[in-house]
Amino acid sequence: MQKTAETGPDDLIDVTHLLDDPYAGYAALRDAGPVHRVAGPDGQPAWLVTRYEDVRRGLSDPRLSLDKRHAGGGYRGFSLPPALDANLLNMDPPDHTRVRRLVAKAFTPARVEKLREPVRRLADGLLDAVAESGRTDLIASYAGPLPIVVICDLLGVPERDRPDFRSWTDALITPDPARPEQTKQAVGAMLRYYTGLIAAKRTAPGDDLLSDLIMVRDGGTDGTADGGTDTGTGGGAPPDADGDRLTEDELTSLAFLLLFAGYENTVHLIGNSVLALLDHPERLTALRADPAELGTAVEEFARYDGPVALAIRRFPVEDVEIGGVRVPRGETVLLSLASANRDPHRFPDAGTLDPDRDAAGHLMFGHGIHYCLGAALARMETETALAALISRFPGLRLDVPRDGLRFRRTLRARGLISLPVAW
Template structure:
């Protein structure tokens, strides 16, 4: 039993490895870094969608790791976020933050996102190679979520650095240290907002109530960290992946360049084609389950490969082709079920505005280096570029 995700070529393009696994069996055991029984990796679309919605798969990491020795020292606010819980606790917390990401709330943010996008694109050097990730894909969602949460401008570079370190594959000490830095910062920021209240999302969460229910201090810090990290990581990766996909498919690029009003309709296919999250967050079986033809015992981690599911030919014919006419609304890039990404409306608004502006202002944008020289982030959880050199 081997783990193809450990092959260095996997970072460049995971699709061949996933396709090979799916063709053998869409749900199969893979080795883990710890002793004992393996995890199960889901690469088929139907099986992934079923697993994401199955209540027999728990996300309560506190229960799973209870009594197990660990050398890790993740801060509890990072280890036990809303993503690492089940109903009714998850339902309660999600209800208190959902209003910040409604269609109406996102619509109110669009003018700010558009201005910020233009300001960032104004800094592009004419005729010189430019890193799209550092120049737009990363700072745009970072500034947007920091603005929404009320993070002071002077602190945003630290926040961005800690967030990147939380996804550093093979660097547990760096991840643990970043988790404490982020949680400690948020604890201090929430204390400052109590002394000097404002109108940001964090200010509203401090006073948020659901009847007589109110967020505890631990819950507030955990939600603040989660919203900050999740509020930009997915969007940054999605934006870089989408631009690269278009640069590698000139016909699709030309189509959207000539008809930028088609960008909103193209977003689902772009998200399906190269999903910003490679593997969904941790789940484990609370009882024996069967997905497809595979039986999984109780107490076993289940890894749902969202990127693999979105390339399943049984659900999306000719999946390795970018087809802007495809109905890809059922993609799993944002997950599925009760844990589907709460910030998806904001992410899609940022993607739409950024892609429209890029194609309108820089219609001749192109890769500045061969595609095989692109540097991908060294993590198996998210799928994103470390840099994307382009010429405008």
């Protein structure tokens, strides 16, 4: 029987079994209790919250801080230099409110919708490149390149630099235990790159979001102020009457977060969604016949097997009670989005993929003030990528045995290393 938090603070549950069969493991944890004292992703102690209502409340509870200054020990997440760490994932209001407001205009549903046709052209071009071969690794040739091109175009990252960025990001997402220096080298390379890119755009601004944010940092305007015409793809807000600004570290950290999150999560949402359809060919046939239903289906894919397993760690600013369990101030709280989205008390028959289900309320993109800034963009990219793929290749199928597929070995995220398919 699983030990629960009530058995004592020194009894840490080993949750590495979640790497092999996460949904069965989370089901057992939910049944055993709402909150468990576990060894976190780095082996340090944390409190794991598993049930939907508790997770949802925790995501919007102001007593659960994202600011590492409130951490009293345990799991703290990525160890990054200050110039990359001053981002929205480490902020509470009022700083979080200020920084988010300065970038949020770039990711409104209306602005994202304008990108749909360019994204479809990109998707069609990527499929053109592999069509003759009759087979491909869909992660390497399609799910990976598409979101990185989109977010890099939005931010103004030159095409020549994008392969380096992918390799750095992969080193952070899935560190190699045999090469611990690789992660440190990737962080250093990314910091140097962002610093150089910002300096270059200060000298020669472009028609992109990063140039807009540099103007915010330096006190200029971006064409959206004083009734001006918004001609850019960015849309960062200019300084307002309250004097909102970004610090230099906030600017660099924001560029890092937008590129990192905009790439990783969408890659795996596309890959996991394709796999879900290949596992349920009757659903694939139905969506191919009625692609207008893809928007609803993407919500179900995000609920059923989303790429974000754990929300960013939180630290109570006072003793809190979660699911009847007392969690002391300063300890680490991990809210399991993967477990919450499979909670049968919120989603009946939660282990069944049902693209016709009303999956509204799923927590893959979070909840509350920290709701994912790029959710609309990720949805649109996934819907567009799936529409292009299933219409282009009606004979799409796995090109390896199903048990030959491998997911990245991390508790934080769930994504395929590769997805070999044929048609």
